Amino acid sequence: MSDYDFRPGGSLKLKGGVAEGGVVKKKKKSSKSKSKVDQERELERLREARLKEEVVKSSSPAAGSSRNSPAIGGSSDRKTEAERRFEETQKRRMAEKVARLANKTHKDRVSEFNSKLEALSEHHDIPKVGPG
Numbered sequence: 001m002s003d004y005d006f007r008p009g010g011s012l013k014l015k016g017g018v019a020e021g022g023v024v025k026k027k028k029k030s031s032k033s034k035s036k037v038d039q040e041r042e043l044e045r046l047r048e049a050r051l052k053e054e055v056v057k058s059s060s061p062a063a064g065s066s067r068n069s070p071a072i073g074g075s076s077d078r079k080t081e082a083e084r085r086f087e088e089t090q091k092r093r094m095a096e097k098v099a100r101l102a103n104k105t106h107k108d109r110v111s112e113f114n115s116k117l118e119a120l121s122e123h124h125d126i127p128k129v130g131p132g
Helices: 032-059 065-072 081-103 106-119
Strands: none
Touching: 032 081
């Protein structure tokens, strides 16, 4: 005879409880925990967006930035010096960007966009489709 034993090893195991002799499968974790995590992330994104809006509002010359600045950086005591410098640089750049956009009229933006399109090569042109 060979090394392998081909005798039947017993009956099939059917799904069911342990009392019936069946196989018990693990239940999958509900997706509620994932949705809670996603909701927390979304709330954090909203808070950051609101903070950025406040920074833009407080950095404008019309608003009193000296009054609003302590309220913005609530958790600055936990940040490193590099993080504080990075945030200050970002605030400054955002304020410059807003000032540049505020100075341009719609006509200026359209003419600038058209000049950019004219500078592109023919490779970016929309190909003609159809007869004619």
